[in-house]
Amino acid sequence: xSVDAATVRRIAHLARIAxxxxxxxxxxxxxxxxxxxxxxxxxxxxxxxxxxxxVTPMQMKKRPDVVNDGEIADDIVANAPATEGHFxxxxxxxx
Amino acid sequence: xxxxxxxxxAEARKGLAQKSFTSLELTDAHLSAIEAARVLNAxxxxxPEQARAxxxxxxxxxxxxxxxxxxxxxxxIKDLFATRGVRTTACSKILGNFVPTYESTVTSQxxxxxxxxxxxxxxxxxxxxxxxxxxxxxPVGNPWRREGSNATLVPxxxxxxxxSAVAALLCMGATATDTGGSIRQPAxxxxxxxxxxxxxxxxxxxxxxxxxxxDQAGPIARSVRDAAMLLRSMAGHDPKDTTSVDIAVPDYEAxxxxxxxxxxxxxxxxYRLDGMPAEIEKLWSEGAAWLxxxxxxxxxxxxxHTKYALPAYYIVAPAEASSNLAxxxxxxxxxREQGRNIIEMYENTRAEGFGAxxxxxxxxxxxxxxxxxxxxxxxxxxKVRTLIKKDFEDCFAKGVNAILTPATPxxxxxxxxxxxxxxxxxxxxxxxxxxxxxxxxxGIAVPAGKDAQGLPLGLQLIGRxxxxxxxxxxxxxxxxxxxxxxxxxxx
Numbered sequence: 001x002s003v004d005a006a007t008v009r010r011i012a013h014l015a016r017i018a019x020x021x022x023x024x025x026x027x028x029x030x031x032x033x034x035x036x037x038x039x040x041x042x043x044x045x046x047x048x049x050x051x052x053x054x055v056t057p058m059q060m061k062k063r064p065d066v067v068n069d070g071e072i073a074d075d076i077v078a079n080a081p082a083t084e085g086h087f088x089x090x091x092x093x094x095x
Numbered sequence: 096x097x098x099x100x101x102x103x104x105a106e107a108r109k110g111l112a113q114k115s116f117t118s119l120e121l122t123d124a125h126l127s128a129i130e131a132a133r134v135l136n137a138x139x140x141x142x143p144e145q146a147r148a149x150x151x152x153x154x155x156x157x158x159x160x161x162x163x164x165x166x167x168x169x170x171x172i173k174d175l176f177a178t179r180g181v182r183t184t185a186c187s188k189i190l191g192n193f194v195p196t197y198e199s200t201v202t203s204q205x206x207x208x209x210x211x212x213x214x215x216x217x218x219x220x221x222x223x224x225x226x227x228x229x230x231x232x233x234p235v236g237n238p239w240r241r242e243g244s245n246a247t248l249v250p251x252x253x254x255x256x257x258x259s260a261v262a263a264l265l266c267m268g269a270t271a272t273d274t275g276g277s278i279r280q281p282a283x284x285x286x287x288x289x290x291x292x293x294x295x296x297x298x299x300x301x302x303x304x305x306x307x308x309x310d311q312a313g314p315i316a317r318s319v320r321d322a323a324m325l326l327r328s329m330a331g332h333d334p335k336d337t338t339s340v341d342i343a344v345p346d347y348e349a350x351x352x353x354x355x356x357x358x359x360x361x362x363x364x365x366y367r368l369d370g371m372p373a374e375i376e377k378l379w380s381e382g383a384a385w386l387x388x389x390x391x392x393x394x395x396x397x398x399x400h401t402k403y404a405l406p407a408y409y410i411v412a413p414a415e416a417s418s419n420l421a422x423x424x425x426x427x428x429x430x431r432e433q434g435r436n437i438i439e440m441y442e443n444t445r446a447e448g449f450g451a452x453x454x455x456x457x458x459x460x461x462x463x464x465x466x467x468x469x470x471x472x473x474x475x476x477x478k479v480r481t482l483i484k485k486d487f488e489d490c491f492a493k494g495v496n497a498i499l500t501p502a503t504p505x506x507x508x509x510x511x512x513x514x515x516x517x518x519x520x521x522x523x524x525x526x527x528x529x530x531x532x533x534x535x536x537x538g539i540a541v542p543a544g545k546d547a548q549g550l551p552l553g554l555q556l557i558g559r560x561x562x563x564x565x566x567x568x569x570x571x572x573x574x575x576x577x578x579x580x581x582x583x584x585x586x
Binding site: 001003008011012013014015016017018019027028029031033034035037038039040041042044046050051052053054055056057058060061062072075076079080081082085088090091092093 | 133189193194199204260283293294295308334337338340371400402403405406407409410417421424425426427428429430431433434435436437438440442443445449454455457458459462465468471472474475476477478479480482484517518533534535560586
């Protein structure tokens, strides 16, 4: 499989990465080189094989449903580019 | 007094215990070495004041007999580990001046045991690369150069700063991480020892995530014993990482010098590649002969799905990366670029903040997870991954204790030499290491010889899950036979 220019733009938008028209041909070439490389997986017989979900056999760990962290709002917003009090500031989302 | 930076970690521990020198003296010697080696670009942040404060504290504890196992030992920390109050960037513009308000579990255990932080080490952006050329701080120089050449070579990646700093005697050991070979390949390129432990051995909490089902932390050091000492402190169960395994951490150092007599060493025929340089082939046979001479038994084994590990990796790793890196949106931390609306703000931030390799991988990952392609790519790759793991399980079920392979298909190459036209050319560096991440196994790279141009080459040993001890025992046999390799100082 290979991707065309329109697909490159669609993927870029899904990935939330702005891509200029001048960058599309180059990205298309690179993505297609990667897709050509992974194409060889189609020759593997995976009939009846379970997809891997955990590389080490382990039971999903559970912990008591209690509050064990928090009250660190200052820490949470400490690195934010724009804040007001303990809120993150973003451009207007709802009209 | 001999140059304190040339001591191994084990020798420094002895010297500190015998009061031959203080941690402050040891730390100052390394800080001077770092200053004199800035041309290597191994450190992206030096923290001399913090280092001296930690060294003084260690000296106090050593004096009162309360020094931990790493008391007073100066280390470098890969910039992927969150360090409280010390800028942590993953060498990406998108994290900008991120200063964590918390400490990664692995580094907190090193400080608990008395180690001293010299600073943060360069790496490929978000650990995506095999040459340390994708860092937003620029490439790292390898202390090794070809005989008769002044060309600067790459130290490998993604833990290039870690490997370069350890090889150049700028720190006694370093933390590193390995998703497809990022500890073992740079170790092989710099004649240092690097171990990627079993998945789950070290906590991933507080380490900038790349591909969560593959990422593991481990040390790079100048000897097998030093690596064992560091891993003992770094490893251990952490309730904050649900994939961290709750089993006791052995005294890895005790495994060094243990007899390897009667151990079965697998030599996988699929690792004999067409066009592999003759000197790598020769090194591999030599390594096998050394283990045999120490009493191990060599057996040819087959890992039939080996050739599919790298293509499967280039689906699984970018898929997980595209998900992990979704958090860099310009809202909660790091860089923000303005846009006319919030979507444009996200898109502009990520376009400006991510480098070319990261964008490429995030986009591939987005594509293979997108509607209509998930089954053909991601699901198939995870099935292939099951088969790769089964290859190893079958091999270990036949009584094989460890598998010996070359660490890399070549020695270090020049800056700008690879991957310019086709990204896959760079990816092939990890062909011998990536299988180990896909199967979650431990792997160690040990320096074993030099090529015709005088560049170091390494061998890799792959172990059973949670049997890092066998790797340390076997690794030391190779180290003893091959000897140590030190670069000639040019910086």
